Amino acid sequence: MRADRLVATLLLLQQRRQVTAAEVARELEVSERTARRDLDALATAGVPVYSVQGRGGGWRLVGGARTDLSGLTSGEARALFLVAGPAADATPAVRAALRKLVRALPEPFREQAEAAAASVVTDPQPWGSDGTRRPPPPFLDVLQESVVRGVQVRLGYVDGSGATSTRTVHPWGLVAKGPTWYLVGGTGAGRRTFRVDRVSSVDPTDDPVDRPEDFDLAASWREIADEVHRRRTPLEARALCVPHGLPILRRGFGGRLEVGGPTPDGRVEVVVRGRDASVLAGELAGLVEWVEVTGPPEVREHLAATGRAIVERYR
Structure with missing residues (x-):
């Protein structure tokens, strides 16, 4: 269960000040490759983890060791849940683990942590053979922030034919489909999906998002993906x-x-x-x-x- 592993890795770093991927692998009974991938995921998401190269190197937390999750800042808690929460097929055990992690956080951080955990879905199977690794698109971070904060955005967009437009979008969630990121959101024309690498500008507003009460990002993405498969x-x-x-x-x-x-x-x-x-x-x-x-x-x-x-x- 990745949520358990990520927080266990974070706690190891807090307790020991520095760990190697081999030590994390032994403690959590996973492969060294999996341990390294989890450490990379924490660092990529914004948790202040960095690697020290060379003899005596390993992985450390910026600012030294902490003893529990209450030492996280609001941004660090949100970043942790962005990587702990994404799963189109999260099991009940994983969801239970996330609920426990939320209860361990300071009260002011809980709402944003819960929003972060539900804001991203990972669908690892790419469309067709498009499995090429790519860097994250330029506006991914600001869109994640808008989803978690629950604010509307003015979105500049270039569609597949090259036509440009600017529209107000209610960002409901983000999906990583293989190497490609998508924004799922509401517009005046209903639910729409936008490729994040075609976004040309993002201007967050202070207006709250209008999200259907029964909206479920994973279920919504399954509907979208099924429709795309039928068209293709x-x-x-x-x-x-x-x-x-x-x-x-x-x-x-x-x-x-x-x-x-x-x-x-x-x-x-x-x-x-x-x-x-x-x-x-x-x-x-x-x-x-x-x-x-x-x-x-x-x-x-x-x-x-x-x-x-x-x-x-x-x-």
């Missing part, structure tokens, strides 16, 4: 899959796979989405051992043509 992959192939083939389909198609109910012969109904018939048939052709495509006809025709070409080439 409009063709649906229906198929029957043997049960032991489902893990293979899940690995290969991820969110493009929908699993239905069982059939009388023991197989499982599935739907796989794709861009067009020929590409989708190419993806399915190697799965003939587990999958029988039942429609649409154009996908079956491409599969049959692929089969004939394979027999001709390798007979």
Whole structure:
């Protein structure tokens, strides 16, 4: 549970003044790579953690050791919860851990810490093959601050066609989709999603955000992502899959796979989405051992043509 690990790492730093990634790994029973990644996450989010290179080096807190969470400043508490809270699939145990952390904070910091924990969702699977690491976009920090403070912003934006606009946005939350950041917010036209790397300016106002009472960032993002997937992959192939083939389909198609109910012969109904018939048939052709495509006809025709070409080439 990352929330537990992050605060445990912070407390180790407060108690020992300096730790190495290897020491954190031993204490928390994780890999050294995971420990280093958590230390980097704390530093990147603004918690005053820095590394000392060379012999006798390690990780330290700016200003020396502290004994408990009550020593955090308001900004440090918010930064901690920005990295402890993000999770599209946070488990009940993680949510319970965050509630405990909130209770450990000084009273004036609790509201912003809770807001920070709910302000970001991490969806690690990038769109398609876009997994290239990129630096955070320029206006990410000020947008995070606006989400946590709950204030409207005047947003300058350049859309995908290059058209520029300025509008008032109620920032409800931020999503990291692979390497790409998105702002989810309310506008005069309803809920909208903005790529943060297309934001050209941000001017926070003192006007409070109007947020639906039942708004849930993780649930809202799932709706948005599902709609994007449907637009990017409009063709649906229906198929029957043997049960032991489902893990293979899940690995290969991820969110493009929908699993239905069982059939009388023991197989499982599935739907796989794709861009067009020929590409989708190419993806399915190697799965003939587990999958029988039942429609649409154009996908079956491409599969049959692929089969004939394979027999001709390798007979």
